[in-house]
Amino acid sequence: MSDFNNQQVAKLPKHLRQFIVEQHYEKYTPIDQAVWRYVMRQNYSYLKHVAYYPYIKGLQRAGLSIEYIPDLQTMNDNLGKIGWGAVTVDGFIPPAAFMEYQAYRVLVIAADIRQINHIEYTPAPDIIHESAGHAPIIADTDYNNYLSYFGSIGAKAMFSSKDFELYEAIRKLSILKEAVDGDEEEIAQAEKTLRHIADNMGEPSEMALLGRLHWWTVEYGLIGTLENPKIYGAGLLSSIGESATCMNPDVKKIWYNIDTINYQYDITKPQPQLFVTPTFQNLIDVLEAFADTMAFRRGGAESILKAIECKNPSTAVYSSGLQLTGIFTDVGLNQADELTFIKTTGPSALAFAGKQLNGHGKDYHADGFSSPVGKLKGIAKALEDHSLTELEQIGIAEGQEANLTFESGIDVVGIVKEILIENGKLILIAFEDCTVKESNGNILFKPEWGTYDMAIGEKIVSVFNGAADKDQYEEIVFVSKEQTHKVTYDEATQKLHILYKKVRSVRENQTGYEELETIFNELKTAHRADWLCALEILEIVFHKNLDTDFEKELRIYLEMKAAAEPDHAKLINDGLHVIANPVTQLITEED
Structure with a gap:
């Protein structure tokens, strides 16, 4: 898979690369290209009034144009200049993976483009939404810092x-x-x-609540004042239907704050309310306030219980810095609801500072891992803060039998095989011939089970989604078996593609104008459902002053179509408006 000579894409780890698919630019049909061009012309015609930033300049900085579906290499060449990259994927990917891409400052772009019958809005992610919606505002430093920071927080969220x-x-x-x-x-x-x-x-869950914050900002956010907000959310910027209707008074505008997490959303319907932030800094402030409630910052029993409910690999971080990755299945709690031990089941691994400890991968800990949490009884100093000399003074030395009793009542008796210290902290003691039991006599580990690796840490200070060392753990992020449908075009549609291609050729090469009437006649007889190709022909005829009678015939055809087909009326009328108010002229005015 190509890195597109982009530093951000090159940094992506293998567990994220599994979602990347080839763009296959050649698969985009002439109708696809016309859909892109129509949406982009409509977007600019309207968004110049309501978008937060100069839309065309943003497109250009991201390597996009109004005329053509973007090519991923061109996008990466441009995004790379502002420290971002882009890759194509197959539709929706899991939220945790999506967030992590953002943390790596890489835009995830659905390779497909919406059908013409979903031209105003599609519930599926597509290249219009992902590139024309997200990419143009990436050049704004405050916003792209928020986006990448959101990704780093979201990647740790428990689901x-x-x-x-x-x-x-x-x-x-x-x-x-x-x-x-x-x-x-x-x-x-x-x-x-x-x-x-x-x-x-x-x-x-944390991920569900973060998803709401993401939706009401990155996808559907407004910025400015309640009376005169501007659009910055990609969902609005890429929906030619909702970007117009969202400014109506019946769509309630509410100040964006931490209470926004209480508002659910439905991706299949227009939004009944939208949230306005006065500044992008406010987005970061709200995110910080929510992050302070999350397991990766709080730790403790509550966070381990979130990991147990997740039923997927998570990582618990001891106060010593030791990281335990696995599927958490059990905890011990004292009367104050403080952790006394934690347990994983199935393949588990130990790491420090995000790097797996040598010999402590999921093959070695294939059947799970359990260990006490807390202080030794009668010893005020946390065990992780003991030096080798201090350990000897309390009877812990390699090759000698140690008898440890924790404040929880858990007893560990065995011969010390190895003492592991990292960055000045004791993180692990390995025992041979070891027995571990609770104060009620319940056996947690028996000598015949082999080496007992005891994790060291007075507390669990953090719990987060996924593995500490994802690539060593060979984490397989959940990849859906439900694949997007690949279209096979019938003979009539293939002939329609040819007509669209001819019209584009006439417009771009400014030759072959005499073919347009023939193309229109074929549209009228063989492709009565189509409306966009006729609009493109009218655009050329009108701007080139080719034939007044032909122009009139085209207008009558489209106006009658708009009157007879309610589903197409707004699309046709909006297309006629942009023909009368050329986008190229508007671009010049903005520049």
């Missing part, structure tokens, strides 16, 4: 097992809705399934 179900349901529905041959019954069933899961999520 629930229900979040996986919801992700799969959303992905499946978005794929079905965007499919050319989508089955209405299947779509209805998918909507019902999604609604059932969404209505029975229980207490929202």
Whole structure:
């Protein structure tokens, strides 16, 4: 997979690279290119009034144009100048992976483009949303700092097992809705399934709450004042329908603050309210306030319980700095609800400062890991703060039997095999011929089970999603089996592609104008459902003053089509408006 000569893409670890797909630029059809051009012309015509930043300048800095679907290499050449990169993926990817890409300052762009019948809005991620929505504002330093910082926080967020179900349901529905041959019954069933899961999520996880903050800022955010806000959210910037309607008074505008996490969202419907931030710094302040409530900053029993509910690999960090990765399944608690021990089941690994400890990978700890948490009884100083000399004074030395009793009542008796110190902190003691038991006599470890590796730490100070050393742990981030549908075009559609290609050639090469009437006649007879190609022909005829009668015929055809086809009326009328108010002229005015 190419790095596009982009430093940010080159830094991506292998567990993120598994989501990257080739763009295959050649697969975009002439209709796809026309859809891009129509949306971008509409966007600019309207967004020049309501977007937070100069839209065209933002597009140019990101390597985008109004005329063509962006090429990933061109985007990376331009984004690289501002410290960002871009890759293409297959539709929705899991939230944790999406966040981590942001932390690496890499935009995730869905390789597909919406169908013409979803030109105003698509529930599926597509290249219009991801590139034309997210990329232009990346040049704003305050905003891109927020985006990457959000990613670094989000990558640590704990999720629930229900979040996986919801992700799969959303992905499946978005794929079905965007499919050319989508089955209405299947779509209805998918909507019902999604609604059932969404209505029975229980207490929202950290990832779910962060998802709300992300939605109401990165996707649907407004900035400025309640009376005169500007759009910066990519979901609005890439939806030619909702970017216009969102400014209506019936869409409530609310100041963005920490209370925003209480507002759920539905990706399949227009938003009933939007949130306005006075500055991008306010976004970071709200994110900081929420991050202070998260397991990676709080630690303790509450955070381990979140890891147990997750049912997927998480990492607990001891106060010594030792990191334990695995699927957490049990804890011990004292009367004050403080941790006395923690346990993982199945492949586990130990790390320090994000690097796996030699000999302590998931093959060695294949059956799980458990260890006490806390202080030794009668010793005020935390065990991790003891030097080798101080350890000897309390009976802990390599080759000698040690008898340790924790404040929780857990007893560890065995021969010390190895003492491991990292960065001045004792992090691990390995025992042979070891017995570990609780004060009630319950056996936690027996000598015949082999070497007992005892983690050292008075407290668990942090718990976060995923592995400490993801590449060594060979973490397989959840990759959906539900793939986006690949379109096979029938003969009629292939012929329509040819007509679109001819019109583009006439417009760009400024030759072959005489072919336009023939193309229009074929559209009228063989492709009655199409409206966009006729608009493109009218654009050329009008601006080149080619034939007054032909121009009039085109206008009448499109106006009658708008009157007879309610679904196309706004699209056609908006297209006629942009023809009368050329985008090229507007670009010149802005520059």
